[in-house]
Amino acid sequence: MEPSETASDSAPRKLVRQLDFTLVHEDPPHLKLPPPSPPQHSLLPPPSHSLLQLQLNLQSPGQRPWLYSEPQEQQQQPWLHSPRPKLVSWVSRFPPVQKPPVKVLPVVKPDSPRSQPRFNVESKDTNPKKQKQCNCKNSRCLKLYCECFAAGIYCDGCNCVNCHNNVDNEAARQEAVGITLERNPNAFRPKIASSPQEQRNSKENEAQVIGKHNKGCHCKKSGCLKKYCECFQANILCSENCKCMDCKNFEGSTERRAIFHREYNQVHIKQGTSDAVTEVVGSSGYRNHITPKRRKIQEMFSGKATVDQTVNTTAQYLQAIDRMASPSSSLSDSFVFDQVNSRISGSSRSVLADVLQPQNVKNLCSLFVILARVAAKTNAETREKIDRKTKAGNFKTSVASSAKSPQETKDVRQPVCDDHVNKAVADAVDIDNYNRPLSPETLALMCDEQDSMFFGNTSADGASHKNIIQKSLNSDYGEQERLIMTKLLDVLRELVTLGSIKG
DNA sequence: GAGTTTGAAACT
DNA sequence: CAGTTTCAAACTC
Known part of the structure; x- marks a missing residue:
């Protein structure tokens, strides 16, 4: 505030000039609606060309009275002329005081007096039937602590004490609004x-x-x-x-x-x-x-x-x-x-959301399977070595080892039926199952299905992965690892590039 | 429903 | 601008 100004004489003008409730008139984030259909919920009164008219039309006292005093300025709000057809259509489509029906959310919290949002965000007041009721005691409902005040509405039927957020205390409230806006010009704007x-x-x-x-x-x-x-x-x-x-x-x-x-x-x-x-x-x-x-x-x-x-x-x-x-x-x-x-999901929505194709996922999964197979072979051979070592050096162990059936020995060699490999496959399959733990039986079944799942197609990618498998299983482990990691890197790089381009 | 916790708003 | 206080909603018991 300028030194020469006082809160009372500068506030109203500043108010209307600075307040921009553009976003207020958009659907709350969780209530996005198809373009043609009318909005079914709005926290605040729909925009009006004439703010004065709005004030007159509002029978309910709870509607941002201080916002609607200078229609001309309001009409000059950039958003009315900017390419935001949605907002303009809102203005023309809806009478100011109509409270649209509630839109039922897919996920609803159990009803509770506290279930309404606390802050002046767009998602608040999803139930237009009952206005928010504050419980302010010390703020006279003239500070942003007060939900009603923050939402730009009069207190109406609230449980507040010494409330000044009403028609009877219009002057005090105007002043409070001015002070609040002075402190933060965006105080009454939606936060989201x-x-x-x-x-x-x-x-x-x-x-x-x-x-x-x-x-x-x-x-x-x-x-x-x-x-x-x-x-x-x-x-x-x-x-x-x-x-x-x-x-x-x-x-x-x-x-x-x-x-x-x-x-x-x-x-x-x-x-x-x-x-x-x-x-x-x-x-x-x-x-x-x-x-x-x-x-x-x-x-x-x-x-x-x-x-x-x-x-x-x-x-x-x-x-x-x-x-x-x-x-x-x-x-x-x-x-x-x-x-x-x-x-x-907000601003961090994946830039790859429209870039990623099922094939990309398949490719990655196939790499994990390759890893699993390599790990299996490594592990099996390690075990074999240990077995041979213990056979030679320890009689008891030798007996235990020799007691193993040929089938058991074979099982150990089978790539993806080893514990470690199970883990590797589980990690790979994890993508499809959101970390759901898999039973050994399921894993065993999946082992058999991996090839058809991931390499069943005749695409070039599938062929290249098959080659990698062959190489992986036949060459030195270091080389296997290098090949696999290189391929993995390629896949990731490709997708990162796509994402970057899109981003 | 009372008491506690929490974080925004207000204040210094 | 950082630290503190105030405040009222959210939460817990």
């Missing part, structure tokens, strides 16, 4: 910004949410997985704007998955859809299990701004594989996670 990707996803009729918290959260203890976290509450991932510690609100986070899993299950158990729950749990209950190594990689790649772009891209690649390899055609698990993740 959508990205261009959101538009595209809307066109694709996906419920993708690509949002980002403008300021970012600063959580320290909640892991950004509780509603204390603004990002979490807004159903978006933490972004580079955040300064949170020990953040678990990133794409691919096991903990985050677990939470949504739990919530989904709770809701459906309540709704009596136990069949669906069983299906969901059955098909994905193991997804939350994650190998330490994999988790390490995830955490390593959960990168924020400080992480190198290349690394990020690789992480996204891994995440994309994670997504792609999920049986997205399945209605149970993938539905839940597609719905949940799509609402949550």
Whole structure:
């Protein structure tokens, strides 16, 4: 504020000039709607050409009265003339005071007085029937602590004490608004910004949410997985704007998955859809299990701004594989996670999402199988050596060894039926099963199927991988390793390049 | 429902 | 701008 100005005389003018609720009028992130159909929910009154008119039209006292005082200026808001047809159409399509019906979310939390978001983010107030009711005691509802005030509405039926956020205290409130805006011109703006990707996803009729918290959260203890976290509450991932510690609100986070899993299950158990729950749990209950190594990689790649772009891209690649390899055609698990993740996945949506093809995943999987086979051979020979050594040097061991049936000996030699190899294959297959532990029987079956699964096609890639296998099994281990790693690197590089180009 | 925890907002 | 305090929602018991 200029020294010559006072809060009271400068506030109103500054208000209207600075307030830009552009984003307010967009759908909340989790309620993205198909373009042609009318919006079904909005936290705030739909935009109006005439703010004065809006104020007059609003029978409910709870509607940002201070925002609607200078229509001319409002009309000059850039977004009304910028290429944002969606917003313009909103303006013309909806009367100001109409409260659209609630859109039922795919994942709903159990009803609770606290279930409404705490912060003035777009996702709040998903139930238009009941206005938020604050419980302020010391702020007179004239600070951003107050949800109503922060949301730009009068308190109405709240449980607040000494409330000044009402018509009777209009002057005081105006002043408070002025002070608040002086402190932060964006104080009343929505905190969640959508990205261009959101538009595209809307066109694709996906419920993708690509949002980002403008300021970012600063959580320290909640892991950004509780509603204390603004990002979490807004159903978006933490972004580079955040300064949170020990953040678990990133794409691919096991903990985050677990939470949504739990919530989904709770809701459906309540709704009596136990069949669906069983299906969901059955098909994905193991997804939350994650190998330490994999988790390490995830955490390593959960990168924020400080992480190198290349690394990020690789992480996204891994995440994309994670997504792609999920049986997205399945209605149970993938539905839940597609719905949940799509609402949550934010700015870190993989740039490879549209680049990766099933063949890429196959290629990578085939490499893992190769690794498994090499490991199997290595391991089998090591065991053989140990056996020979113990046979020669230890009578007892010799007896035990000789007691082995020929079949057992043969089993040891079989590439992917060894413990270590099982692990290797499990890691490889893990992509398809989201870390679900596999029984030995299943693994054995998969061993037999690997070839047809991954090399059944007659593509050049398939042939080249077969060659690698031959080479791997016939040449020195060092050479095998080199070949495999080189191929793996090639695959990753290719995808990173694709991602970079797209990015 | 009371008490505690949490993190944004406000203040210094 | 960093550290501290205030505040009210979220959470726990």
